[in-house]
């Protein structure tokens with residue numbers, strides 16, 4: 001079921017008397033009840049929700065009753081099994097169907113967490129509260145007990161779906177026989193209610209879609225490479241329509257509890273497998289061509305690899321980010337600009353390495369790219385679920401924020417006292433608080449002091465944030481030593497200078513790209529070229545907005561605490577309150593996932609240091625302005641080479657299939673491995689390592705012409721001491737997620753290493769391991785095989801990373817050492 005509309009916060013859409021067929025025909029992803037609708041409610045009343053394959057109903061009930069009810073909705077879940085459930089179905093007009101058992105979801109309520117697994121296509125789902133009243137959940141095919149004894153429940157559902165897909169027999173094995181019900185009273189009620197609600201719903205769709213979607217929908221570029229893979233048909237160079245995209249992986253939500261990942265508090269074994277979709281039966285069953293599908297199950301001992309062939313490696317791959325070959329390290333020109341299409345409503349699109357019109361007002365910037373752009377590889381990131389986010393905030397949020405709220409316009413957000421220019425590549429955070437506006441979970445001291453983050457000595461987000469009165473201007477290590485008085489003095493001085501000099505320290509010049517939660521701008525900060533990540537989140541406490549805020553603050557806190565040559569350096573982070581009367585655009589933009597890309601420059605004075613959030617609900621109709629949203633700016637080192645995937649196919653690094661410039665690709669792989677080893681040494685799990693988040697910076701001393709810069713810590717988590725992984729976290733990007741993440745929602749350093757393994761394969765081949773084809777997302781047919789000419793040490797380390805069992809994978813330090821050793825061998 002795919003719905004094309006979103007519902008505004010506070011509104012309820014009610015489904016009455018419908019049979020939702022194929023609601024769960026594959027695990028998870030096809031369940032797309034509504035687009036991202038934070039704060040909205042969905043009510044299923046007297047409906048039948050039918051699943052093609054699922055767990056025994058008793059397990060579903062366990063999941064349902066343990067699901068958290070939405071905030072403010074007290075009481076217990078009321079779900080129970082009923083026997084001999086009979087209902088009328090349009091599948092067999094006049095002949096009601098009887099199922100031996102069904103779950104009566106008499107009163108079930110939970111929150112459907114936001115799902116941005118198709119974010120790269122601009123598709124967002126979930127974020128609303130989900131209610132059922134007198135509705136029924138039925139399963140056509142229940143997984144066998146024998147399977148459950150051997151595999152986690154979600155795996156069994158996947159396998160059963162594969163069997164069903166492979167089976168040509170029209171009626172699935174345990175499809176219940178249709179019988180005529182003698183008591184047709186409730187049946188008649190349901191049947192009569194089918195047509196009217198559909199008409200009502202469609203009318204509603206028209207109105208809501210017209211008003212909301214146009215305003216909120218972000219037209220992200222489709223990132224499906226114009227290539228075929230695995231012998232499947234070519235996807236073509238054009239972007240498919242949205243409807244074509246629904247078969248890709250993603251988190252799901254659903255009323256059976258098994259579709260409500262961590263938010264429901266269900267055990268991971270009962271959570272469906274977002275990315276484990278459309279897995280060709282042959283792939284898992286045969287176990288040979290392990291990558292012949294969209295899920296790579298990992299390697300087991302003795303497992304045969306597919307046969308490597310030049311044809312397989314060369315299958316019409318064209319680097320999605322370029323239309324003409326360019327030498328490694330060479331400057332890219334405007335013709336390469338095809339990232340494009342950040343979003344609707346005049347958002348900008350521009351290639352990461354294009355020229356920018358310095359000093360332009362962003363609202364007026366022209367679009368570069370856009371219509372003529374080609375498609376990129378797909379990077380469908382799966383967001384951590386709600387309970388995950390709680391774990392994240394505990395682990396990562398600073399006890400006291402070092403971020404400041406600034407009164408200045410957005411184009412001058414970081415007007416701190418002049419600092420010695422930081423050299424790119426070293427973290428030199430400079431954040432001066434104008435006011436001691438507290439952001440985060442600790443007390444506000446009101447001193448207006450400054451805090452510094454990062455440096456070698458940081459070691460964690462909290463370390464940077466615990467010294468609000470500290471100013472550190474050095475680049476690494478060391479404590480502050482500065483007293484509050486000195487800080488205040490400096491602050492006063494800086495304020496005086498700022499008002500007289502009226503210079504801006506951050507100038508935004510153009511758009512580099514868009515993530516799911518915000519736009520990344522190219523800018524100049526203290527004379528340095530920088531990338532400025534902006535994330536807008538709502539000041540309101542409307543349900544669904546919290547996740548956005550948490551994610552933004554966590555990312556800012558974490559990336560400031562890391563300092564490594566192969567990790568994007570973060571110079572500072574600032575918060576800007578956005579104001580408006582209640583009910584203004586700001587509300588819609590925050591709730592609907594607006595990127596904030598268009599409105600930069602709208603900073604207006606806030607009412608005071610403490611009342612911002614509270615006032616957001618009190619300004620309606622009075623003409624008073626209240627803080628509706630916050631925009632967070634994260635000022636980072638600018639990686640002028642763009643994302644790694646855009647380098648793929650470059651003729652100077654990959655002159656022929658299977659014959660790369662080995663030292664160059666090994667050194668790139670080494671850069672990623674070193675970054676990962678550093679992160680893991682700090683107990684940080686990146687969580688979303690893929691060639692879109694691995695950036696490049698030109699460096700002529702490198703054999704590839706680039707140095708690796710790992711970025712995007714939006715899904716990163718801290719691993720507690722003595723733990724090998726975190727549970728109930730399903731996040732990452734399709735093709736790069738390890739089986740334990742997909743199947744068991746377990747994230748750890750080993751899951752990053754798996755992603756690294758995929759990228760080592762890609763680096764050797766100069767192409768993405770997976771792509772979207774007409775048949776859906778697919779790994780390349782030869783993945784994860786290497787050509788016979790590949791140095792055995794390289795393929796060995798890559799395949800070691802790709803082991804199915806996390807404990808069988810090497811630590812990132814080991815990978816780095818082995819790649820270093822390989823580089824040291826004279827060629």
Ligand SMILES: Nc1ncnc2c1ncn2[C@@H]1O[C@H](COP(=O)(O)OP(=O)(O)OP(=O)(O)O)[C@@H](O)[C@H]1O
Nearest residue numbers: 352381512513514515516520531636637638639712
């Ligand atoms: N430090 C940087 N230097 C140069 N370009 C950058 C930098 N950071 C991000 N970008 C560009 O901006 C784009 C968007 O980055 P961002 O991290 O917000 O989103 P994403 O990784 O594409 O998606 P998501 O955040 O949803 O995972 C990137 O693809 C990259 O091209």
